[in-house]
Amino acid sequence: MTENNSAVSIRNVTKIFNQGRPNEVVALEDISLEIQPNEFVSLIGPSGCGKSTLLRIIAELLQPTRGEVQVYGKTAHQARLDQDYGFVFQSATLYDWRTVAKNVQLPLEVMGFSREQRKQRASEMLKLVELEGFENHYPWQLSGGMQQRVSIARALSFNPKLLLMDEPFGALDEMTRERMNLELQRIWDRTQTTIVFVTHSIPEAVFLSSRVVLLSPRPGRITEILDIDLPMPRAWEVREDPHYFELVNHLRDTLRAIEGGVQ
Amino acid sequence: MTTAASTPSASRLPRSARQLIAFLLIVLAILVVWEGAKYLGGDPWRADSNPFGIEHRPPFRVKVLSDLNLPHVWSIIEAFGNPARRNGPPLVQILFDAAVYTFREAFAGFVIGGLLGFLLGAIFAHVRLFERGCMPYVVASQTVPIIAIAPMVIIWLKAGWISVAVISAYLTFFPVTINTLRGLKSPDPTQLELMHSFAASTWTIMWKLRFPAALPYIFTSLKVSATTSVVGAIIGELPSGIRQGLGGAILNFNQYYISGPGRLWATIIVSALVGIFFFILVALVERLVLSGRYPKTEIS
Ligand SMILES: Nc1ncnc2c1ncn2[C@@H]1O[C@H](COP(=O)(O)OP(=O)(O)OP(=O)(O)O)[C@@H](O)[C@H]1O
Ligand SMILES: [Mg+2]
Numbered sequence: 001m002t003e004n005n006s007a008v009s010i011r012n013v014t015k016i017f018n019q020g021r022p023n024e025v026v027a028l029e030d031i032s033l034e035i036q037p038n039e040f041v042s043l044i045g046p047s048g049c050g051k052s053t054l055l056r057i058i059a060e061l062l063q064p065t066r067g068e069v070q071v072y073g074k075t076a077h078q079a080r081l082d083q084d085y086g087f088v089f090q091s092a093t094l095y096d097w098r099t100v101a102k103n104v105q106l107p108l109e110v111m112g113f114s115r116e117q118r119k120q121r122a123s124e125m126l127k128l129v130e131l132e133g134f135e136n137h138y139p140w141q142l143s144g145g146m147q148q149r150v151s152i153a154r155a156l157s158f159n160p161k162l163l164l165m166d167e168p169f170g171a172l173d174e175m176t177r178e179r180m181n182l183e184l185q186r187i188w189d190r191t192q193t194t195i196v197f198v199t200h201s202i203p204e205a206v207f208l209s210s211r212v213v214l215l216s217p218r219p220g221r222i223t224e225i226l227d228i229d230l231p232m233p234r235a236w237e238v239r240e241d242p243h244y245f246e247l248v249n250h251l252r253d254t255l256r257a258i259e260g261g262v263q
Numbered sequence: 264m265t266t267a268a269s270t271p272s273a274s275r276l277p278r279s280a281r282q283l284i285a286f287l288l289i290v291l292a293i294l295v296v297w298e299g300a301k302y303l304g305g306d307p308w309r310a311d312s313n314p315f316g317i318e319h320r321p322p323f324r325v326k327v328l329s330d331l332n333l334p335h336v337w338s339i340i341e342a343f344g345n346p347a348r349r350n351g352p353p354l355v356q357i358l359f360d361a362a363v364y365t366f367r368e369a370f371a372g373f374v375i376g377g378l379l380g381f382l383l384g385a386i387f388a389h390v391r392l393f394e395r396g397c398m399p400y401v402v403a404s405q406t407v408p409i410i411a412i413a414p415m416v417i418i419w420l421k422a423g424w425i426s427v428a429v430i431s432a433y434l435t436f437f438p439v440t441i442n443t444l445r446g447l448k449s450p451d452p453t454q455l456e457l458m459h460s461f462a463a464s465t466w467t468i469m470w471k472l473r474f475p476a477a478l479p480y481i482f483t484s485l486k487v488s489a490t491t492s493v494v495g496a497i498i499g500e501l502p503s504g505i506r507q508g509l510g511g512a513i514l515n516f517n518q519y520y521i522s523g524p525g526r527l528w529a530t531i532i533v534s535a536l537v538g539i540f541f542f543i544l545v546a547l548v549e550r551l552v553l554s555g556r557y558p559k560t561e562i563s
Contacts, residue, residue, distance in 0.1 A: 061456045080462050087460040093453045097475045097556050106471065110463045138555050158461075 004073065007162060007194040008035040008058055013067035015053055015220075027053045029219035031067070035196065040188055042197045042205035042212045044251070046259050050220030051198040052090060055164045058196065059085045071162060079162070083111060086160030086193075088168045092147035094139040094154075100126065101135035104153045111158060125153035128183060130176075145172040149180070156187065163195045170200065181207060182236065189233050202251045206244060207234060212251060216258045224254055294336055301335060304328045313337055334524045339532070342525030347516075354526060358512060358533045365508040366537050368424050369496040372431025373488055373541070379432060380439025380488070381481065387440070388447035388473070389465070405437050409495065413502045422503040431495030435488040442484035446477025479556070482549040489541040497534060509534050 015028040027050040035041050043051045056062040058069055060076040071079035079085065086107075094103045104122040105113075113121070126132055129149035139147055148171045155163060169177045185208055188195055199205050205212045206228055214224040228247060230238055238244055276284075302308075304325035310318045314337050327333060343355045351357070383401065387394040413430050420426040450472050458468045500510025509530060516527040 056456070059460055061459055080460070083461050085460050087457065089453050089457065091453060093457050095454065095472065095475070097478070097553075099555070106457075107461045109471065110458075110461055110467055140556075 004034075004070070005037070006034045006070070007037040007039065007072060008033070008196065009070040010034075010054075010058070011068050011070075013054075013057060013064045013069065015050070015057060015062065016065045019065065026219035028057075028064075029221050031220070031222055033213065033222065033225075035194060037072075037194055038192050039211065040195045040197065040209045042199055042209040043215060044199060044202065044205050044212055044255070045215030045220070045223075046217050046255070047200075049215045049217035051215060052166050053220070054215075055087075055166055055196060055198060058162075059087055059164055061087075083107075083158070084161040086155035086158065086163045088148075088152055088155045088163070088165040090166040090170070090198075092139070092144070092151040092171075094147055094150055096139050099136050099138055100131065100142070100150050103139065103150055104157050107154060107158050113158075121157050122153075125157050126150075128156070128187070129153045130179070145176060148172065152180075159191060159193070161193060163193050163197075165195065166198045167200065168197075169204065177204070178236075184208065185234060202248050202255070203239070206230075206247050206251065207238060214251065214254060214258070223258060226251065297333070298336060300325075301328055301333065305333070305335075306330045331521070331524055334528055338525045339528045342523060342529045347526060354529060358509075358530060361507060361509045361512045361530075362533050362537050365493065365496050365500070365510065365534075366541070368427040368499070368508065369431055369492040369537070369541065371424070371428035372495055372499075373435055373485075373492040375428060376432035376435025376488060376492065377439050377485060380436035380484070381443050383436070383440040384443025385447060385469075387444050389469075394444070401437065401440060404433075409434060409498055413499055416499075417503055422505070424505070426503055427496055427499035427505060427508075430499030431492045434491045434495035438484040438487045438491075439481065442480040443477055446480030447473040449480065450476045479553060482545070482553065485545050486542055486549070489545045490538040493534070493538040493541055509537070 010031055010033040013028060013031045014026070017023075017025040017027055031054065033041075043054060045051060053062065057064050058071070058076060060069075060080045069076040071084060074082070095106070098106065101119075101122045104125055105118040108118040108121060123132075123135070126135060129152055131146060131149055131153070134142065134146070139150070142150070148168060152165075152168055155165070169180050172180060181204060184195075187193075188208075197205070197208065209228050210232075212226045212228060213222055214226070215221065216223045226247065230241065230244060230247075301321070302319065303321055304323040305321050305328040307321065308317050308319040310316045313335065330338070343358075344353050346352060347354045347357055383397075387398065409430065412433060416429050416433070417426050420429060447469075454472060454476075455468070458472055463471070496508065497510040497513065500508045501514060505511055506515070512530045513527065513534070516523070516530055520527055
């Protein structure tokens, strides 16, 4: 194993589901990617190209068929044991017997934070995702977008070193989504965490990321890695920058070509 | 929850009141059918033997509707008030004491059976091999009739309320095992992945995810077990020779049925009431424990 300072180091990762059976799926093929500390990397690509699978492999929720993943110089397994991951799943995944506040506190409970710390962190996080006053609501009393914001608050609550976010804003309306984008960018700026972010929205990916990774489907491969060389931190006005449009258009064309090639 | 009250079509009465009214209406309907049948096909009604002073000759004669086979409702009510033995206390008091006695046995059986059932379910949920290896025996244990098991238990433990509780537990644990197992396995994969993502231990996953997710399933089985534990206790009393409980009362009044059918019927009614009481008790605890959850439990 070579010395390296990457936050995430993915080397020749291949994932084959149901290998050797008739329903075999090659979800990822020979993925290699280095993510530096405090980077914001977005994964973008057509549905079913293996974005969620890649996030799960990084978090050691799935084992790669071949290849290996290192996180801050440790094995993915060790990083998981060290509680380095904050995972926002594609579905909100709240526990319906817990109130909103209790859901946010779940990781803190597992990690042994004191009651006061838990309460304080939870109310801070809920403020961040604009859900003050909903502490004692149950998940089924919230809209889908609100539920997803609770799950973001939960992932942020313990300041994980690596945030893995699977389409966290997919269920939000345009206005809330824009506010959440600004908020996430602020959190990232403040906390110095590394973020791997999956999205279907090209403008969102360009606005937030330091790099965008484009995946092609069946089998999932990296088609292109694009540096987003827009100034940081980004204000909303970036979205009027001509270079911003260039990048968005470039990604849009490449993605169209990928999807066209598949069909 | 005020959800029901806020819909325009629902009545203004609170839910519990509506439930009570429905229950009383059903009781009334049963009484009407009961006496209606006797009016059509029972023994002749004598004016001095019914509260309304009705003199009536039913048009048909059906054997099962005779006063011996199916006593009048008022005969049963009357039986409650009369002493069962000469100069003894009224039957209600005897049956009340018997009901308390049997309920205690049933409760002990329910607790033992519930804990055993939960423990087995929890072990099966965590050790696949155990589930494969032991489940057939657990299922087989339920196919052996309780009548065959009861004497064995009494031989092992000596006749007493403990043996009765064990017999009752034998009837109770099975639904709890099945439902606990099902409930502990009910969390979906992402809910488990969430726990794994912050390296929660098996123990933590059990108490913070699996157990709370299983609670609605467990309560469903506990409601079944509450009623069967009463049946188990009554049956267990018979070979144990216990006379203080409802089983003893049933045996006793069955022997003297000819001289007073109302007493056996009264005992049956009390037995049913004990089961219903226990069921309601568990249902109330369930409502308390599951309050705030998605209201699917309220639909029942
Ligand atoms: N547990 C699994 N068993 C078998 N196949 C799977 C499993 N999980 C994912 N796949 C397959 O792997 C491929 C990639 O799935 P994945 O969920 O990673 O896609 P995705 O890029 O996240 O898609 P989307 O944008 O729709 O969320 C799909 O073809 C899917 O059918
Ligand atoms: Mg996905």
